[in-house]
Amino acid sequence: MSHSSAADHALAEPCPVRNAYEHKVSADGLIADAIQRKAADRLDRLVNDLAEARPATKSSALGWLFGKRREKKNVRGLYLHGGVGRGKTMLMDMFFDHAPLKRKRRSHFNDFMADVHDRIGAHREALKNGEAKRDDPIPPVAEQIAEESWLICFDEFTVTDIADAMVLSRLFSALFDNGCVLVATSNVAPSDLYGDGLNRPLFTPFIDVLKAHTDVMELDSGRDYRLDKLSALPVYMNPLSEETAQRMDEAWQTAIDGENEAAVAVEVKGRTIDVSRAAGPMARFTFEELCARPLGARDYMALADRFDHFFIDGVPQMDLDRRNEAKRFILLVDTLYDRKKSLHLSAAASAEELYVGKSGTESFEFDRTISRLIEMRDESWPPQAGDAVEY
Known part of the structure; x- marks a missing residue:
């Protein structure tokens, strides 16, 4: 008896993001843009990378999606940046809809970090009450998030808060170690994140972590x-x-x-x-x-x-x-x-x-x-x- 999975479906449709983009051009009057098409093609490669990243278990083709055991995955994410009106959110929506995973999360970066700080606070409270053992909250918080979401998508990635800036490098190093894949859109290149922020040298290691685990692609400053x-x-x-x-x-x-x-x-x-x-x-x-x-x-x-x-x-x-x-x-x-x-x-x-x-x-x-x-x-x-x- 054969099993059907979200991964099987993604591979059966090799260019889902590009197809969704072309449909919007033909049906909704979107003006075709060569750079947007290139980004759609790169997102399609990522869709297929995600579908192929882990083999099915013996019991089910969906086992790798729902099983609790996690293996490290060597899937590079994508960081799309460009000016306002370049279609970043539209492309993110198309990609997220077709990403062949159940454990995926799409949120604004500030909302994600608020959740992270809440989890850090909860861990510290549990530690104080003798309900947790590890003094450092970052590894267990990263494990929780990775267990819930293999794929993490941020729209409008921007860093303005020093509390966020100080934990990003360690947090995302731990998330990537747990196999998470990041896709993000932003108005700025990675090197310009937190540009004038307080104590920025403490933040800059995150930029190297980000570049090590994502491909950076610019949607150039063409037509808005x-x-x-x-x-x-x-x-x-x-x-x-x-x-x-x-x-x-x-x-x-x-x-x-x-x-x-x-x-x-x-x-x-x-x-x-x-x-x-x-x-x-x-x-x-x-x-x-x-x-x-x-x-x-x-x-x-x-x-x-x-x-x-x-x-x-x-x-x-x-x-x-x-x-x-x-x-x-x-x-x-x-x-x-x-x-x-x-x-x-x-x-x-x-x-x-x-x-x-x-x-x-x-x-x-x-x-x-x-x-x-x-x-x-x-x-x-x-x-x-x-x-x-x-x-």
């Missing part, structure tokens, strides 16, 4: 297809009305382009900012969520590091009674402008009429905000690499 789509969307919508709300909803749905919307948490210096609506590099907020809460420059920078496209609903007219919200809105716009992020918002009035206070520093600081909001509405925003920005 996501920006092509976003540039056609309304940017500044006023006044606030049911029609404006509908236009914002339509713009948001067009921007996320079928990606799953979910709540995420962005970590900032040991605390978290809850983002109720996120999809890939897109995030949607209400004005109250961003400007009525006690957020500061570091918070807005962390959000700008995590997301590239911001949708903000319900910006009200502000006066002296809302000067704190006005200060935060000024700071938020400054941050998004400096980081060259795209902004879509609905507001009670035109940019020139958003702040109606007649005294205080906000009244003249808001002039800069007006100028930036107007510039960010232009179809050429955000500027591409090498373009000058007027300050």
